[in-house]
Amino acid sequence: xxxxxxxxxxxxxxxxxxxxxxxxxxxxxxxxxxxxxxxxxxxxxxxxxxxxxxxxxxxxxxxxxxxxxxxxxxxxxxxxxxxxxxxxxxxxxxxxxxxxxxxxxxxxxxxxxxxxxxxxxxxxxxxxxxxxxxxxxxxxxxxxxxxxxxxxxxxxxxxxxxxxxxxxxxxxxxxxxxxxxxxxxxxxxxxxxxxxxxxxxxxxxxxxxxxxxxxxxxxxxxxxxxxxxxxxxxxxxxxxxxxxxxxxxxxxxxxxxxxxxxxxxxxxxxxxxxxxxxxxxxxxxxxxxxxxxxxxxxxxxxxxxxxxxxxxxxxxxxxxxxxxxxxxxxxxxxxx
Ligand SMILES: [Mg+2]
Numbered sequence: 362x363x364x365x366x367x368x369x370x371x372x373x374x375x376x377x378x379x380x381x382x383x384x385x386x387x388x389x390x391x392x393x394x395x396x397x398x399x400x401x402x403x404x405x406x407x408x409x410x411x412x413x414x415x416x417x418x419x420x421x422x423x424x425x426x427x428x429x430x431x432x433x434x435x436x437x438x439x440x441x442x443x444x445x446x447x448x449x450x451x452x453x454x455x456x457x458x459x460x461x462x463x464x465x466x467x468x469x470x471x472x473x474x475x476x477x478x479x480x481x482x483x484x485x486x487x488x489x490x491x492x493x494x495x496x497x498x499x500x501x502x503x504x505x506x507x508x509x510x511x512x513x514x515x516x517x518x519x520x521x522x523x524x525x526x527x528x529x530x531x532x533x534x535x536x537x538x539x540x541x542x543x544x545x546x547x548x549x550x551x552x553x554x555x556x557x558x559x560x561x562x563x564x565x566x567x568x569x570x571x572x573x574x575x576x577x578x579x580x581x582x583x584x585x586x587x588x589x590x591x592x593x594x595x596x597x598x599x600x601x602x603x604x605x606x607x608x609x610x611x612x613x614x615x616x617x618x619x620x621x622x623x624x625x626x627x628x629x630x631x632x633x634x635x636x637x638x639x640x641x642x643x644x645x646x647x648x649x650x651x652x653x654x655x656x657x658x659x660x661x662x663x664x665x666x667x668x669x670x671x672x673x674x675x676x677x678x679x680x681x682x683x684x685x686x687x688x689x690x691x692x693x694x695x696x697x
Contacts, residue, residue, distance in 0.1 A: 385398045393512070403506060404506045408502075409499040411495065411497040424467040432474045439500060444509075446480045446501070446502045447479075448481045449480050450483060450486075452488075514595060516639075520662050522660045527607060527633055530630065532554075558634035567652065576639045578636075581633075584601075585687045591637070599672075599673045600673070601664035601676070603676060612627070635658075
């Protein structure tokens, strides 16, 4: 078998996902959460996420934010199905000489997030690591079986929407890594989006309850990569409109200062934890006004599901069209 770098994270997942699952598993590997039948009306959702020092976070990351993020990214996966998070277990691998006060502060951030979203921390495991801090959460959730939003239901003609703005988290990461000076307001906005992502839980639940959403997932690796997952699972293609991609002023200022291509970075940058979803075209206006009346962030139509298999076209701001060539983040193929 080839090494990880050549097959990548998703090549590996495809390779192991062929193992058969029992009947009560309604959805196994390949969506934001596994979906398990619980009763005639309810399903249980299960998700897990690992964060490794110097792979997912820098050694001097503020611990309260790290604790928040560790749980928030898992809640985001529950939001992507439209569910309600319930219980979590946490596993830590800690170097023996690690500052215990750092971990206490990490737990403060984690518990604050758990309290806000009514998640019970019910156990876990702590073990020794040789040189890196490794953090893992497994989170369960629940929801009505009729409202689950999988990645696999997108139909030709559906409109593609995204919540909030894209690219802010990758701007925040670049501010830290490349030590870029910026206006304090812009800096605070980008760093906050990177350190303290806000899971779109209420939005996910609101959308799922409408039965107008045909596919949904959260944006963790960048829309360029994540939309491909929806296309693959739904066996469709997509077309995006560059001029419609929602960008914050702080991100646009960052791109201007660093001479980066804003659209390219917004589509390829990871960790925005916004929701990406497809709406039946005749329900789109109704859903837009429903979201507008809630306290959820704005949603924006960025494209449409098209015929074909797993191809994404983008219409650029000068109206030219080309296949989308940028990719999102892959832990084994991308350079951190
Ligand atoms: Mg996800």
